[in-house]
Amino acid sequence: MMIQFKPFDKQDDHDYEAYVAVHNAVWPNSKASAGFMRRFDDSAEPRFLNERLLAFAADKPVGAIHFGHNFEQDHPQKFWFELIVHPDYRRQGIGTALYERMSAQIAPHDPIAFESSTRENEPDGIRFLEKRGFELGARQIVSYLDLGTFDPSLYAGMQQRAAASGVEILTLGAYMAREPDYVRQIYDAHHEAERDVPWYEAGGGVSFAFFARQFEDNPDFLPDCYVVAVADGQCVGLSELWGSEATDKKLYTGFTGVRRAYRGHGVATALKVLSLTNGKKRVAANGQPPLVETQNHETNPMLQINLRLGFVEQPASLVYVKRLFKP
Ligand SMILES: CC(C)(COP(=O)(O)OP(=O)(O)OC[C@H]1O[C@@H](n2cnc3c(N)ncnc32)[C@H](O)[C@@H]1OP(=O)(O)O)[C@@H](O)C(=O)NCCC(=O)NCCS
Structure with missing residues (x-):
């Protein structure tokens, strides 16, 4: 299947809607809204990197990554990301491709740490992160x-x-x-x-x-x-x-x-x-x-x-x- 990767246009509502569509397919119990994401991006401080990328199969949004400085840590070399792939489109390399694109964009900042999160009932996410050298930092009880x-x-x-x-x-x-x-x-x-x-x-x-x-x-x-x-x-x-x-x-x-x-x-x-x-x-x-x-x-x-x-x-x-x- 032909997958297309697209830089995110923060002026384009369709891109926010595409991100939300993937997010809500991956996390149906924690639905996101385009308005929330847009406000997050609008209020991000310019000194922090804050980027998104999208992956499409034909015209359907099937994967997304949101990444940037871990602004809660407030350190120029510490980064954070959310990586999501629609459950029907996994194990085809979409997640890896988004992850690699992010890594290439962050490399010039000489990163010393990456943080991400998944859920205890998301074995795909746990395996993906652990295979790539991530270790459990904190267990947050939901x-x-x-x-x-x-x-x-x-x-x-x-x-x-x-x-x-x-x-x-x-x-x-x-x-x-x-x-x-x-x-x-x-x-x-x-x-x-x-x-x-x-x-x-x-x-x-x-x-x-x-x-x-x-x-x-x-x-x-x-x-x-x-x-x-x-x-x-x-x-x-x-x-x-x-x-x-x-x-x-x-x-x-x-x-x-x-x-x-x-x-x-x-x-x-x-x-x-x-x-x-x-x-x-x-x-x-x-x-x-x-x-x-x-x-x-x-x-x-x-x-x-x-x-x-x-x-x-x-x-x-x-x-x-x-x-x-x-x-
Ligand atoms: C984590 C996640 C983004 C991975 O997405 P994905 O598109 O399935 O990722 P990939 O296809 O690149 O890689 C997943 C696995 O499929 C394998 N794979 C890739 N292409 C394949 C193919 N053509 N055939 C078989 N397996 C393949 C990869 O080697 C990888 O295996 P591994 O995890 O054992 O190393 C997805 O599982 C997800 O959205 N999970 C929920 C959200 C989450 O927890 N995210 C975690 C970080 S925020």
Whole structure:
């Protein structure tokens, strides 16, 4: 079969749609949207490489790769990629060809590390990465909570416990209305807490500009679901709960973190309970509240909080890393 490889045109909506078609065939339970991808590309900092390539069989998009600097590590020689091939078009060399094209484009940057990820129930992806010298860096437990069965009344005491320690738990929507500097406030709390997230190596964290962009013109930003903790005149914690332009049946919990000095008072649990309570009010077109998906490193204490709230484990996400040691 004739396969054609095409550079990605970030001005062309069809290219985003082609990427989404492959993505959704490979990961039907984690659907992507063209809008999300476009916003990601638009907000990528120019100093970082951020590229995509597509593979077509006749006119059908069958493979794609998204690659660039691992901007969370913020290192000029560390890279990241997502490689996907439609299940019906595997074992024909499409994945290898995309991988090699990426490698050639990155080679001038003298890469020292590549990171990628797959799922525990994706043997094709695991084999592909391990055969090419990748090693497991982190096992991220994926879990789901069905908000249809989530009963906020069971956790009412959590809010009181946090309040008793002088910490106010509120939606970001309410915080935005009273704190003009809310982005900086949240970013600083995020930055402090992020350093304690278990990971296979220390990272630099996302930039302020990238962080700020999440709140602008973003249909996945839900001001009633994103929640913050405030004490002593500053933001001391946050919990992200994002919508999905791709489906109204799913919400995604992102980062949850509490500044060190405010830990041990139930603040993280209270944040989660408020965001899930408000998430439950968002009924999908099928009449049901959405499912919340999240990921935690297997040693992250947040995992135990989530399991107590009723999250149920799914096949884990496996983060693989390949280090290139130069003589
Ligand atoms: C990983 C993935 C992208 C590979 O795509 P692919 O197009 O099947 O990749 P290739 O065909 O180049 O290589 C896959 C295997 O097929 C073999 N192969 C290639 N051409 C072949 C052919 N004509 N006949 C038989 N086997 C062939 C390759 O040698 C390779 O074998 P190996 O893994 O044992 O080394 C695909 O499995 C996938 O999308 N998985 C889900 C997403 C994922 O987990 N990605 C991981 C990185 S982000």
